Amino acid sequence: MKIWKEYNIMKIWQIAIAIFSIIAIILLSVFSSFSYPYVEKVSADWVVDDNINIRIKAVVENPNFFSIKIATLICKVFLNDIEIAEGLDKNIVLQRGENNLSIDLFLDTNKIQKWWTKHIKNGERSDVIVEYMAMANFFFFNKTSKTRKLYSTITTDFTQKLSFNKTKAINVSLNGIETTLLFVNKFESKWQYVDENITIINSSIQLYNPNGEEIGIENFTYNVFLNGIKLGGGWLADNITLAPYATVNTYCYMRIQNEEIPDWFESHLRSGETTLYEIRSYAKLLYGDSVYFIQPIEISGNFSTNFLEKVL
Template identity: 25%
Template sequence: MTSDRGLLGFAKLKVAAAVVGVLAASLVGAVAFGAIGAPSVEGVDNGFGEVTEETTVINTNLTIYNPNPVGVQLGGTTINYTVRMNDVPMAEGGGQGLSITTGNSTEAFTTKMDNGQIPPWWASHINNGEQTTVTINATVETSVLGERQFDLTQERNVKTNIIGEFNSDKTRPVNAENTPPTASNPILYINRTRADWGQATNTETPIGMQFQVYNPQLEPYVITELGYEITMNDLNVGEGTTDNSYVIPGGDTKTLQAQAIIRNQKLDEWWVSHLRNDQVTNLKIEFYARVELPTGNTIRVPLDRLTYEETIETDIFGNKNASGGGSGQATPTPSGEATPTPTTTPTPTDGGIIDTPTPTPGDDSTPTPTDDLI
């Protein structure tokens, strides 16, 4: 009796295995002939999470559409996704195993971005005309349903205009306290300013600057040093002085050349402040000059009228203002354009040894001709 039951059970197992085999073959065949649809990636949504000095968490929601009337447990499935900014790899992540219900399913992942990738990305952004293409690619591979692979690539453009507003033809007087008896304020006029980016590297970002300076005095001045300090969200990212001195004859103009340097090794720290400030950065460049007077005395003059301030705002993944605070809850757009709106704050504050300038009667410009920039 026991033997008969064992044989009967074994026969039932064989029948069941045969049925499973037939069903699996039918399923694969149905897929092959289009009777059953293959799942597809509908969207990849990324958002920034916690940020520390070393890493930035990226939260990812992967939306998969299953057109079939039943759900599938895809244990043999792997997911890989990458985030690149101007081809610089910023984050890579993924996982194994998916539980796909009928219709849309959302799988959540997190990965950590190395903040050490910020300097090479920044260099690519500057060298690309202050433009970044954010590319998000998600690929799902599964051994179920006939070794299928499906993927989605999204692109988003991010633009900034960090130093564009530095280019100005506005005349700005420079006043100093304790002027010698042979001089009077303003001791100088800045008639024109220009700036452009040099070739950025992973270690530094140069900014070429020009200042057209007019000496309204009878005696010549010697500018022995032009110094600068660059801060981003109050973090010092660069400071230095020019190597050249300039003699400006009385009643004449000279164009001063200077090169400011952003130290890119500071940019991973800046990145933390940028994200914690809701992707907003306050850039400030401050200047001073050392002027040798005809008496032989040298004075340090803060050039507060040249202080340059700019607000830099980005929306890397395009969902910063969506519900959830950009943490991966917004509906993604496969391609789009970021609309960061740089804002210039042209009104500087006077301080130090600078007096409040007295506007030239009838006009704010220098009454003498100005030369073209060299």
């Protein structure tokens, strides 16, 4: 009787092992043929309210004949490899075939100063990269996949916007007659230095005195505004004296405080990726015994970007 019981127990164990082996073989066979879902289409848009988010919409294809559970889906957006936005979703079930997903990414404006620095150093060019990392659960198995793709590329020309080469006449009322006392022939700006704290722009200015008497320029200062936000400014280190009919080329440095860049960037997005740029200048012009307050440089205009314009 004891031998018979031992024989039955052994038989049960053999059957159980065989069943588990068959199940394991089936699971391994299915898992080995497992095809990971892939993104077919992706689009991105700004969501602007109290906060600024990036909404990613994707069409994900599940090529398997069974549904898959994505335990965690993490999505990130990079500008020149600097992570500026991140969002996640959990417990997503992908049915067989096409699945439409939407995820909101929080924009971290604290990273914008770093982006600005790299954007300028990269020749005013930024690549927008979208990265997905999905962790899928399939029976007792876990699988992680990461996809990183170029979404778009943007370029800007800030220094070109802050320049002009069209002569500007500075007119004043002299004995009741409008008289030209100074010509500003050109104002050119070039990048000089940039780090995470400051940006320095080297500007050259050409002035011409069309009169038979010398003139003086004192206290020449100018400020730069983007969407009404003062980013910084510059000034001439020395006063200038222009002899009659003389042309003078001089240089000045414009200093931008980078801590203002995130506020400008947010205003840029809230304005539909549009910025009004302005340079406002002030100087004293001395002619004979008279002093005139003038605005030698006046630059204004608009520029737009499209960070989320898809190229791939």
